Amino acid sequence: MKIVFYHTDDPLYSKYAGILEQSLKRLDIDYHKKVIPKESWYKIVNVKPTFLLECREKYEGDILYIDSDAYVHKDFRADMAKLDCDIAFCKYKDYITGTHGNLSSTILLKDTEKTRELLKLWKEKSDREPHRWDQATLTEVLEEIEDLKVHHLGFCYNFIFDNKNCIRACDDPIIEHFQASRLSDKKRKWYHKLINKKSKRARRTIARTKEVLKELENQ
Numbered sequence: 001m002k003i004v005f006y007h008t009d010d011p012l013y014s015k016y017a018g019i020l021e022q023s024l025k026r027l028d029i030d031y032h033k034k035v036i037p038k039e040s041w042y043k044i045v046n047v048k049p050t051f052l053l054e055c056r057e058k059y060e061g062d063i064l065y066i067d068s069d070a071y072v073h074k075d076f077r078a079d080m081a082k083l084d085c086d087i088a089f090c091k092y093k094d095y096i097t098g099t100h101g102n103l104s105s106t107i108l109l110k111d112t113e114k115t116r117e118l119l120k121l122w123k124e125k126s127d128r129e130p131h132r133w134d135q136a137t138l139t140e141v142l143e144e145i146e147d148l149k150v151h152h153l154g155f156c157y158n159f160i161f162d163n164k165n166c167i168r169a170c171d172d173p174i175i176e177h178f179q180a181s182r183l184s185d186k187k188r189k190w191y192h193k194l195i196n197k198k199s200k201r202a203r204r205t206i207a208r209t210k211e212v213l214k215e216l217e218n219q
Helices: 011-026 043-047 048-058 079-082 112-128 134-142 163-167 190-196 200-218
Strands: 004-010 031-036 065-066 068-071 087-093 100-102 108-110 148-152 175-177
Touching: 004 011, 004 048, 011 031, 011 048, 048 065, 048 108, 048 134, 087 163, 087 190, 100 134, 108 148, 112 134
Parallel strands: 004 031, 004 065, 087 148
Antiparallel strands: 065 108, 068 175, 087 100, 087 108
């Protein structure tokens, strides 16, 4: 299995990508990363379909994509190898709108023709509609491919440390996402910028990052 991820070349995401790399090296898990220039949010997320298609064509066997602001707590390769599917990811329910969605922050891609077909369609749709969220276009192309084998991963593979749904569903995270975008200036409210203060969610991300780094140092 090959872990793949990409990150922008700014200090924030370079730092979090470095944390992810440390966690992978600790578990002796092979990975491939790509560094891209910092651009608009839509341009960055829509690199994903193209990047994953390139990786699928380059590497044999299972590929697992993880967002770069994540941390791998334990080795999952044996469990992933047993899954009989073309693609696997986490599914969630928006409790405000009642709609269901697919998370693209952890994606397993098996070495199948259906997977390649999916990635090609996803890339084409993303190229045509570059101002849409990658998760939205992924959800649409999933419905276009017949007989695609989809597996829904548990929240332990897409664990957000302060998300109540994740906490209820998983008490032993495997892949944890820090939500580093909370620390971006673009995500700060005007009054936080005025007083030069981080939001509560940003402060929670900072605190959790420190906890994980301390755990890593003690191992």
